[in-house]
Amino acid sequence: MSKRLLTVVQMNDLHGYLEPHAEIIWSPGGPQFPTMGGLARIASVVAGLRQETAGGLVFLDNGDTFHGTFPAVQSKGEALIPMLNALGIDAMTAHWDFAWGPGHLKSLASKLNYPMLAANCTDPSTGERPFSAQMIFERGGIRVAVIGLTATIIDKSMPPRFAGGLQFTSGISELPSAIEQAKKDAADIVVVLSHQGFPQDCLLAESVAGIDIIVSGHTHNRLSHPARVGQTLIMQSGCHGSFIGKMTVSIDDGRIDLVEHQLIPIDETIPEHADIAELVERAMAPHRAMLSEIVGSTAKPLHRATSMDAPMDDFLLAAICDVAGTAIGFSNGWRYGAPIPPGPISQNDLWNIIPTNPAVSTVELTGAEIWEMVEDNLERTFSADPFGQMGGYVKRFRGLTVFGRIENPPGHRVVDIHAGQEVLDAKKRYRVAYVTEQGVPAKFGVDRANLEMSAIDAMASYLRKDVLNDIAGTGRFVAV
Numbered sequence: 001m002s003k004r005l006l007t008v009v010q011m012n013d014l015h016g017y018l019e020p021h022a023e024i025i026w027s028p029g030g031p032q033f034p035t036m037g038g039l040a041r042i043a044s045v046v047a048g049l050r051q052e053t054a055g056g057l058v059f060l061d062n063g064d065t066f067h068g069t070f071p072a073v074q075s076k077g078e079a080l081i082p083m084l085n086a087l088g089i090d091a092m093t094a095h096w097d098f099a100w101g102p103g104h105l106k107s108l109a110s111k112l113n114y115p116m117l118a119a120n121c122t123d124p125s126t127g128e129r130p131f132s133a134q135m136i137f138e139r140g141g142i143r144v145a146v147i148g149l150t151a152t153i154i155d156k157s158m159p160p161r162f163a164g165g166l167q168f169t170s171g172i173s174e175l176p177s178a179i180e181q182a183k184k185d186a187a188d189i190v191v192v193l194s195h196q197g198f199p200q201d202c203l204l205a206e207s208v209a210g211i212d213i214i215v216s217g218h219t220h221n222r223l224s225h226p227a228r229v230g231q232t233l234i235m236q237s238g239c240h241g242s243f244i245g246k247m248t249v250s251i252d253d254g255r256i257d258l259v260e261h262q263l264i265p266i267d268e269t270i271p272e273h274a275d276i277a278e279l280v281e282r283a284m285a286p287h288r289a290m291l292s293e294i295v296g297s298t299a300k301p302l303h304r305a306t307s308m309d310a311p312m313d314d315f316l317l318a319a320i321c322d323v324a325g326t327a328i329g330f331s332n333g334w335r336y337g338a339p340i341p342p343g344p345i346s347q348n349d350l351w352n353i354i355p356t357n358p359a360v361s362t363v364e365l366t367g368a369e370i371w372e373m374v375e376d377n378l379e380r381t382f383s384a385d386p387f388g389q390m391g392g393y394v395k396r397f398r399g400l401t402v403f404g405r406i407e408n409p410p411g412h413r414v415v416d417i418h419a420g421q422e423v424l425d426a427k428k429r430y431r432v433a434y435v436t437e438q439g440v441p442a443k444f445g446v447d448r449a450n451l452e453m454s455a456i457d458a459m460a461s462y463l464r465k466d467v468l469n470d471i472a473g474t475g476r477f478v479a480v
Helices: 039-053 070-074 078-087 102-110 175-184 198-207 274-291 311-324 347-353 367-382 455-464
Strands: 004-011 057-061 134-139 142-149 189-194 213-216 227-229 232-235 243-252 255-265 294-298 328-331 343-346 359-366 396-398 400-404 414-419 429-434 446-454 476-479
Touching (some): 004 039, 078 274, 198 213, 311 359, 347 455, 359 367, 359 455
Parallel strands (some): 142 189, 189 213, 400 476
Antiparallel strands (some): 359 429
C-alpha cells in the first residue's frame, strides 16, 4: 500500500473566547500583547487546510471550550453551540465544560453535531460511561481511531458539582483495551484526545503502548515542535484560540512518521470567515454595550501567564482584600484569562479575569492552616508524579511572603512564611479574604461568610480609587 497522509488539526483550551483578544507573547525584550484568536479566523484557517489536504484531515477540540468568558458563562455554554457546529469539529473532550454538572454537559453535547469522548469517565453507581470512549473516522481513505480522555482532576480538585458523582481516572488502565478495540476496528492510526496536561500525557505515552499521537490540552503549552515519547508524537497549541496546531503524518504499512508540524498563530493577517463571524456577532450583540464599558485603566500589563505569581491576580486580590478589610487574601492559580495591555480596562476584561463572578468571601485561618494549605498547593502544582499535579499555577495570595524550596519533597517545600513583616504565628487566627472554594478549600478555616459584593464589583470599586498601579501588600513566593 502506498504512503498516505493524515493531518490532525487541534484547538485546545478555547475558554469561551469567541472574538479576537489580546494575547501574551514572550520576547527577550519583555511580553508583547498582539490581538489574536477569534473563531471566525480559526474557521478560515481550517477551511483552507481542508482544501489543501483533500479530505485527509481530522479536527479535534480538547475541551475547556464552554466556559471562561461572559457570553459562555452567562449562557452556560449554549451560546457557543451554533458556531462550534459550523466549524466542522470531529470530536472533543472536556474539563471546565463540566462546570454546571454532568447532566448539563450531556445536554450541551446532545446539541453538537460531533461526539464528546471520555474513556476515563464512569458512573460508579452503574459502571457505565456517560460519554462514548472512542470513535473511528474515515479521512482520505485512512481509518482514524480517536480516544477521548477528560481531565482526571474533575472529581479531585474541582468543585463537587463538576463531577456530580462521576469518577475520573488517569486513563492508563482504560487505554490498552481502547487501543485493542481500535485495532479490531481496523484503525490505521490511534489518536488520544486528552485534557490531562502535557506532563501527564508524556507519562501516558511512556506507560501505554500503541498510541500514535496524543492531542494534548489543559496546561496551555505552545509546542512549536511536537514532543516525541517513544513512538508517540504529542502536540499542544496554547489557549484562548490564539493558536491552532497542525500535524501531518505519513502512514506506510503500519509505520507512522512525522511529515510536518505547525503552531499556527491566529493573528490579524487571517481574514474572518463571514458565516462564522455572523454567528459570533449574534452571540455577542446582546452583551456588547455592557462589556465595552470602560471602568478604569492600568499603566502595567495585567496577565496570569506566570506560574509563581501574576499581576492580574495581584489586582484581583488587592480588590477583594480592600472590600473585605483584610491584609491577607487567596485565589486559585487559574491559567485562563486573556491579558490586559496597558491602557483602558473594560467590563469585558473584568469578566475575563473571573467569569464566574463569585461573592467575595472571608474565613478565619490559623497560621498552621495557611502553612498546610500552601504546602498542599505546592505539591498539587509541582508534584514529581505528573498525576499529582492537580492545580493550575501556584495559588495566588496577598499579604504573605513565602520562602521555599520547590525541589524539596512533598510537605517540606515551605521554609518560612511572613504575614506582612511578622513571622506567621501557627496558633494565631488570621481573617482572610478569598474567592471560590478553589481559593481556600473547605477543609480549612472557620466562620466562613460571603460578603454582599461580588468579585467583579470589588475590582470595579478598586479601580475607582485609582490605586491599581501602586499595589502594596502583594504576596510573593521567594525561592531560597
